[in-house]
Amino acid sequence: MAAERDLRVLIVDDEPLTAQAHADYVRRVPGYAVDAVVATGGEALARLDEAATSGVPVDLVLLDMNLADLHGLDVARRLRGRGHPVDIMAITAVRDLYVVKSALAAGVSQYLIKPFTFAVFREKLENHRRFRLNLADDGGTATQATIDSALAALRTVGQSRLPKGLLEATLAAISSELRDTGDALSATEVAERLELSRVTARRYLEYLAGQDQAVKTPRHGTPGRPEYEYRWR
Incomplete structure (x- = not known):
């Protein structure tokens, strides 16, 4: 059984x-x-x-x-x-x-x-x-x-388990972009490709990293404030 x-x-x-x-x-x-x-x-x-x-x-x-x-x-x-x-x-x-x-x-x-x-x-x-x-x-x-x-x-399809403010359609678009590119992307690069704000892109990328769907690592060699990049796992 x-x-x-x-x-x-x-x-x-x-x-x-x-x-x-x-x-x-x-x-x-x-x-x-x-x-x-x-x-x-x-x-x-x-x-x-x-x-x-x-x-x-x-x-x-x-x-x-x-x-x-x-x-x-x-x-x-x-x-x-x-x-x-x-x-x-x-x-x-x-x-x-x-x-x-x-x-x-x-x-x-x-x-x-x-x-x-x-x-x-x-x-x-x-x-x-x-x-x-x-x-x-x-x-x-x-x-x-x-x-x-x-x-x-x-x-039965339950309610979305995404945090408040995140949309399934946007998450799917960012996930697809990250997966298909094959390279690590920063929040700024994702934002530019999908015409989003950097803050919005970063929220979704952080969520993907927290769900073990993306790997977050520091991007070395960038001046000023440290920047992170995200790669599809």
């Missing part, structure tokens, strides 16, 4: 740094454990086949939509075609409505758009665990109440 053991998570993403970041996130959420990290759809299918026969099943797949060998939709459909009842959470930058609808039709129960904060990720996993607990095997029969409770737990 979900209450008696950690839920095992298979991470499928062909970007090594992103995959490792997701694995680190999983390890930070109580009640979850990383089963494996794979880079292709073929490896994901093979790992789930292996797990199904080992007696230690995978409970949740974190699935990117853009993989080198297969589209995430194809992976989800093949999983269902092979009879794997594993839960699937799409974690992707793909926002195309057709892909979203197709993912839901293929059995994807949650869809998380990159970039996101650890707080948002944690909430998704906590919702997933409540979903599993509500559908825990208790005689093999579900009532309308248990079904409604399970679906409500999975779909």
Whole structure:
């Protein structure tokens, strides 16, 4: 039962740094454990086949939509075609409505758009665990109440956990800029790129550093007041 053991998570993403970041996130959420990290759809299918026969099943797949060998939709459909009842959470930058609808039709129960904060990720996993607990095997029969409770737990989106004054959209823009540039940026540089005030950029960068999503280090060689730079972790 979900209450008696950690839920095992298979991470499928062909970007090594992103995959490792997701694995680190999983390890930070109580009640979850990383089963494996794979880079292709073929490896994901093979790992789930292996797990199904080992007696230690995978409970949740974190699935990117853009993989080198297969589209995430194809992976989800093949999983269902092979009879794997594993839960699937799409974690992707793909926002195309057709892909979203197709993912839901293929059995994807949650869809998380990159970039996101650890707080948002944690909430998704906590919702997933409540979903599993509500559908825990208790005689093999579900009532309308248990079904409604399970679906409500999975779909519920709590209030933003960002500090007062911070906006999800701005945080996403700064996170994307920091991640995509590949270099360390100061608050001034982020502000100039995104047309924000330096104070605003610094608040968001400090928040990312506090959430272990960015690494903050002093920038040496700058005259006057010490300046810090931030690099995506």
